[in-house]
Amino acid sequence: KQEVTQIPAALSVPEGENLVLNCSFTDSAIYNLQWFRQDPGKGLTSLLLIQSSQREQTSGRLNASLDKSSGRSTLYIAASQPGDSATYLCAVIIVRGSWGKFQFGAGTQVVVTP
């Protein structure tokens, strides 16, 4: 069974520091991997999608890497801002038979202090 783990569960950094969020998965046979942001009481907002054939994706201050062989993905957020405070979740898409399913990690709660 695919297990998705995000460490640490919580992280607090001062404004301006770079954020490094980790996601690990046990089965390397993933279809793709997606990073999300969730604000309190809200739904999930997609940040980056990495196809299984890709090694990284970038959007603005965000960069996500994917290493399928080691079962790891890392989300980097450069020059953090208080507005980056949220919970960040990763999800892998696993293929079972003809269909695919998302499997989520429990998330990393980030607080960026001014």
Added chain:
Amino acid sequence: NAGVTQTPKFQVLKTGQSMTLQCAQDMNHEYMSWYRQDPGMGLRLIHYSVGAGITDQGEVPNGYNVSRSTTEDFPLRLLSAAPSQTSVYFCASSSTGGGRPNTEAFFGQGTRLTVV
């Protein structure tokens, strides 16, 4: 473009009552799914669908029913509500290629359900 719309946003049920959580998307996505989110448990897949008339069970399907008669709508039915079903429910959709979700997933804003 409304994206994924869930109704209601909040609901309180008594044990044993039934209800339907609504989910609609306007992006013509084939893949739709329901999750529940509980503290310390992350998001767990309840049911999913890869097109009208095609549904399958996820990780925690017991106590829930789904059907998909149109591409746009994917309602989740609670047959006889139990306190263990107190949770936040999210609906998501994405496009597919060969039945596999290969594009980014879009989520609704969630339904916060309390069963007393």
